[in-house]
Amino acid sequence: MYEKELQRLARQLAEGLRGDHDAFCRELVRLLASGHPVTPERLASALQMTVEQVAEVLAGLADLEVDPSGNVVGWGLTFIPTPHRFRVNGQQFYTWCALDALTYPALLQVVASVESSCPVSGTPVTLSITPAGVHDLAPAGAVVSVVIPGQGSACDGDRGSFCAQSLFFRSRREALLWQASSPCTGYLAHLFGKSHCQSDRASLHWLQMDAQPG
Numbered sequence: 001m002y003e004k005e006l007q008r009l010a011r012q013l014a015e016g017l018r019g020d021h022d023a024f025c026r027e028l029v030r031l032l033a034s035g036h037p038v039t040p041e042r043l044a045s046a047l048q049m050t051v052e053q054v055a056e057v058l059a060g061l062a063d064l065e066v067d068p069s070g071n072v073v074g075w076g077l078t079f080i081p082t083p084h085r086f087r088v089n090g091q092q093f094y095t096w097c098a099l100d101a102l103t104y105p106a107l108l109q110v111v112a113s114v115e116s117s118c119p120v121s122g123t124p125v126t127l128s129i130t131p132a133g134v135h136d137l138a139p140a141g142a143v144v145s146v147v148i149p150g151q152g153s154a155c156d157g158d159r160g161s162f163c164a165q166s167l168f169f170r171s172r173r174e175a176l177l178w179q180a181s182s183p184c185t186g187y188l189a190h191l192f193g194k195s196h197c198q199s200d201r202a203s204l205h206w207l208q209m210d211a212q213p214g
Helices: 003-017 022-032 040-047 051-059 098-108 159-165 172-180
Strands: 072-075 084-088 091-095 112-117 124-130 133-138 143-146 187-191 207-209
Touching: 022 040, 022 072, 022 098, 040 051, 084 098, 091 098, 098 112, 098 124, 098 143, 143 172, 172 187
Parallel strands: none
Antiparallel strands: 084 091, 084 112, 112 124, 124 133, 143 187, 187 207
């Protein structure tokens, strides 16, 4: 793929991952990574907002996961099991999608062990990821599906339209089989420690995306 095309796709993905409450969402993920449900009061203190302001933003976040007391237990990073297991400092978390698992180490400045499974073959896909890139990928030819969302739609939008389409696959072959029977029209990305695909969020440097969807 031409470098200009890679850069264009990376910019589109970075723009799509932004939302009206980007800083709010980032801080929420950081607080969840501490390993405890996040109270509205704690979030308000961290963001220097009132509890009422925090409650208003939370009410507008689609698919926000809360416990019976109204504390946040999941937003991208979650305590509720999903197919994508995300382990940091000995603590087990989960992520809503493959892309979350790949970007959160850069956001949180941590090393994470990720384990998922190919939805076609059932083969486990494992890797270690640091803020600098991907390591110990198995199988070595694993790919991830990446949907390029409309600007601002990923942070505030519903989980099904973006997260459900971002998955790990054993190989490109399995990904193409899945894509043929899926409404997903996104890109397939090979995972590398380094590549030319970068964004101003410093979180996409482990991707090398195909020039065309699929």
